[in-house]
Amino acid sequence: NAGVxxxxxxxxxxxxxxxxxxxxxxxxxxxxxxxxxxxxxxLRLIYYSASEGTTxxxxxxxxxxxxxxxxxxxxxxxxxxxxxQTSVYFCAxxxxxxxxxxxxxxxxxxxxxxx
Amino acid sequence: xxTVTQSQPExxxxxxxxxxxxxTYDTSESNYYLFWYKQxxxxxxxxxxxxxxxxxxxxxxxxxxxxxxKAAKSFSLKISDSQLGDTAMYFCxxxxxGTGANxxxxxxxxxxxxxP
Numbered sequence: 438n439a440g441v442x443x444x445x446x447x448x449x450x451x452x453x454x455x456x457x458x459x460x461x462x463x464x465x466x467x468x469x470x471x472x473x474x475x476x477x478x479x480l481r482l483i484y485y486s487a488s489e490g491t492t493x494x495x496x497x498x499x500x501x502x503x504x505x506x507x508x509x510x511x512x513x514x515x516x517x518x519x520x521x522q523t524s525v526y527f528c529a530x531x532x533x534x535x536x537x538x539x540x541x542x543x544x545x546x547x548x549x550x551x552x
Numbered sequence: 553x554x555t556v557t558q559s560q561p562e563x564x565x566x567x568x569x570x571x572x573x574x575x576t577y578d579t580s581e582s583n584y585y586l587f588w589y590k591q592x593x594x595x596x597x598x599x600x601x602x603x604x605x606x607x608x609x610x611x612x613x614x615x616x617x618x619x620x621x622k623a624a625k626s627f628s629l630k631i632s633d634s635q636l637g638d639t640a641m642y643f644c645x646x647x648x649x650g651t652g653a654n655x656x657x658x659x660x661x662x663x664x665x666x667x668p
Contacts, residue, residue, distance in 0.1 A: 479556075479643060479658035480597075527597065540587065541656075543597035 440464070443528050443544035450518040450551045458513040458547050460528030467533045469511035470495075470541070471503060473524040480527065486511055488533075518551045525549070556646050558659035565634045566667050572619075573629045573662045575644030581605075584648050586620070586627045591641040591661070600642070603627065631664075639666045 441462045450456055462469065467488045472480040482495030486505040500522060502514045511530075515522060525548050529541040555578045565571035577586070588600040603611045603620050610618050615635075619628045631638055644659040 477660055479660045481658075482656070525595065529597070540599040540602060541597070543589075546595040 441528055441530055441542050441544035443526075443547050445547060446545065447548050448550070450515075450549065452518060452520060452551060454518050455514065455516050456518065457515075458526055458528075458549075459510070460512060460544060461510045462528075462530040462542070463509065464530065464542060465508070466530035466542070467508070468531045469505065470529045470531075471501075471511070471513045472527045472529065473497065474527060474546070475524050483513065483526075515549075518549075520551045523549060523551045556644050556657050556659035558642075558644055558662050560662045561660075562663045562665070564665040564667055565631075567634055567636060569634055570630060570632045571634055571664065573631075573642050573644075573664065575627045575629070575659055577625050577627065577644075577646045577657075579625070579646065579648075581648055584646060586618075587645040587647070588616070588618070588627075588629045589643045589645060589658075590638075591643065592637075592639070597643070601629065634666045636666050636668060638664060640664060 444459045470485040471483040473483055474480050481497050483497055483501050484495055484503040486492045489508045492503050492505055504512050525546045527546050528544040531541050532539050557576045584605045586603045590598045590600045601611050601613045601616050603618055610620050615632045617630045641661045641663050643661045647656045
């Protein structure tokens with residue numbers, strides 16, 4: 438089925454370890470996003486990529502880096518994981534930057550626990 | 553900054569009944585977009601309904617409809633003939649137009665349980 442695919446679905450890290458969350462979409466969307474979801478706080482934007490070759494910070498970028506590898510793929514990297522980064526991470530995409538009001542397509546999320 | 557408030561952390565409804573989820577927002581913009589997203593236990597966020605602020609007519613999608621009160625900055629979601637598959641977290645979201653998707657703001661969600 439067409440959509441946004443995230444890997445892995447679950448991950449446990451030790452403090453200080455690094456890892457990369459992978460995201461790929463097959464809808465030919467131009468814009469992609471990474472969100473984190475914490476209890477009682479809704480979704481918060483970490484980084485976004487308006488189009489291939491561009492990335493920019495969102496509301497909570499500290500401790501993360503991203504790479505827009507190509508039009509399909511947008512990865513999120515934690516260089517040195519901290520317990521405060523325990524969260525559910527969502528990747529999303531939209532047709533374009535200024536027409537994001539069409540709505541987003543979300544992946545199914547990655548539950549990350551940092552111990 | 554825009555804020556989106558969902559004052560009902562949890563709600564429940566009997567199967568086949570109607571339930572309304574509340575959402576209020578704060579903005580000085582005159583034109584914007586509002587959304588309701590559903591997050592079932594599978595975790596994937598699904599767009600339920602969208603409303604453009606410049607349209608006076610309330611949006612509807614099958615059993616889902618909204619009551620958009622622009623002056624009151626209120627955007628409630630009504631689910632008619634509730635089904636067990638409607639059990640999920642529901643998020644209200646606000647977006648400013650033309651400034652890009654970094655201006656999508658989510659509320660904290662309402663957990664809806666449909667009781668058989």
